[in-house]
Amino acid sequence: MSDGIIRLKFDILPNDMSAAGEASSGVKKVLNQLGVEPQKIKKAAIAMYEAEINAVIHGGGGIAEVVIDKEYIEVKIRDEGPGIADIELAMQEGYSTASDEIREMGFGAGMGLPNMKRYSDKLVIESEVGKGTTVTIVVNL
Amino acid sequence: MKVAEFMQRTGLKAFTGDTGLEREITGIYVCDLLSWVMSHASKGDAWITVHTHLNIVAVALLAEVSCIIVPEGIKAEEATVKKAAEEGIVILGSEMSAYHICCKAYELLR
Numbered sequence: 001m002s003d004g005i006i007r008l009k010f011d012i013l014p015n016d017m018s019a020a021g022e023a024s025s026g027v028k029k030v031l032n033q034l035g036v037e038p039q040k041i042k043k044a045a046i047a048m049y050e051a052e053i054n055a056v057i058h059g060g061g062g063i064a065e066v067v068i069d070k071e072y073i074e075v076k077i078r079d080e081g082p083g084i085a086d087i088e089l090a091m092q093e094g095y096s097t098a099s100d101e102i103r104e105m106g107f108g109a110g111m112g113l114p115n116m117k118r119y120s121d122k123l124v125i126e127s128e129v130g131k132g133t134t135v136t137i138v139v140n141l
Numbered sequence: 142m143k144v145a146e147f148m149q150r151t152g153l154k155a156f157t158g159d160t161g162l163e164r165e166i167t168g169i170y171v172c173d174l175l176s177w178v179m180s181h182a183s184k185g186d187a188w189i190t191v192h193t194h195l196n197i198v199a200v201a202l203l204a205e206v207s208c209i210i211v212p213e214g215i216k217a218e219e220a221t222v223k224k225a226a227e228e229g230i231v232i233l234g235s236e237m238s239a240y241h242i243c244c245k246a247y248e249l250l251r
C-alpha cells in the first residue's frame with residue numbers, strides 16, 4: 001500500500017437507479033489497485049453499496065466521501081432527504097418503506113442497514129427528520 | 142466447472158459474447174432480493190435471477206458470483222449486457238425454469 005491518505009468524493013444522483021453503485025464500484029477499484037485484502041474489499045464495497053442505494057432511493061441523492069488510510073477505510077454518505085424517525089426500527093431486518101417500483105427491482109427488502117452493520121467494523125447513523133441522514137461506515141484494513 | 146463447459150452441457154446461451162467464459166462455477170444461488178444475494182451468495186456461485194436491469198451487474202461483482210443466469214426465456218436488457226461485458230461478467234440465458242437449471246447443475250457440479 002502507498003503511504004499517503006487517499007480522499008475520494010462522489011456525487012450520488014437522486015432517483016437514478018442506473019447510476020446507483022458507481023461510487024462503490026469506484027472505491028472498490030481503488031482498493032483493488034492498492035492491493036487491499038479481497039475479503040476486506042468485499043466488506044467495504046457491500047456496506048458502501050447498500051448506503052449508496054439508500055441515498056438514491058430514500059435520501060434523494062447525496063454525497064459520498066471516502067478516506068482510505070493504512071489501517072482503515074471510512075465511507076461517509078450524506079443526504080438531505082427526509083431523515084429516519086426511528087433508527088432502531090429502520091435497523092430491523094425486513095423493515096422497509098421502499099416503493100413498489102423499487103421492490104420490483106429487487107431492492108427494498110429491508111436488509112440494507114443490517115447488511116451495513118454486518119459488513120462494517122463500525123457503523124454510525126446520524127439522522128434528523130426533515131434534515132437528512134449521514135451514514136458512516138468504517139472497515140479496518 | 143468452467144462457464145464454457147457448463148454452457149455446452151446445459152445448452153445455456155451467453156448474451157455477453159466471449160467474455161468471462163473461463164470463470165469457474167462452484168455452485169448455484171437462486172434469489173431475486175439483491176441485498177440477500179450480496180450477503181448470502183458464495184463466491185463462484187452461478188446466480189439465477191429474473192432481474193435484468195443494470196444493477197444486477199454491480200450486485201454480481203460485489204457477490205463475486207461466477208456468472209448470472211436468467212431463466213424462462215427472459216431477455217437481458219441491452220444496457221445491462223453491455224455493462225456486464227465491460228466488467229467481464231457473463232450473462233447466460235435459458236428457456237428452462239430456475240428449478241430445471243438447478244437440477245442439471247446438481248448433476249454436473251456434485
Ligand SMILES: Nc1ncnc2c1ncn2[C@@H]1O[C@H](COP(=O)(O)OP(=O)(O)O)[C@@H](O)[C@H]1O
Pocket residue numbers: 054055058059079081082083084090091095096097098107108109110111112113114133
Ligand atoms: N438515507 C435514508 N434516508 C431516509 N430513510 C432511510 C435512509 N436509509 C434508510 N432509511 C429508512 O430505513 C429503512 C430501512 O433501510 P434498509 O435496511 O436499507 O432497507 P430498504 O432500503 O430495503 O428499505 C428504509 O426503508 C427507510 O425507511
Ligand SMILES: [Mg+2]
Pocket residue numbers: 050053054108110111112113
Ligand atoms: Mg436499503
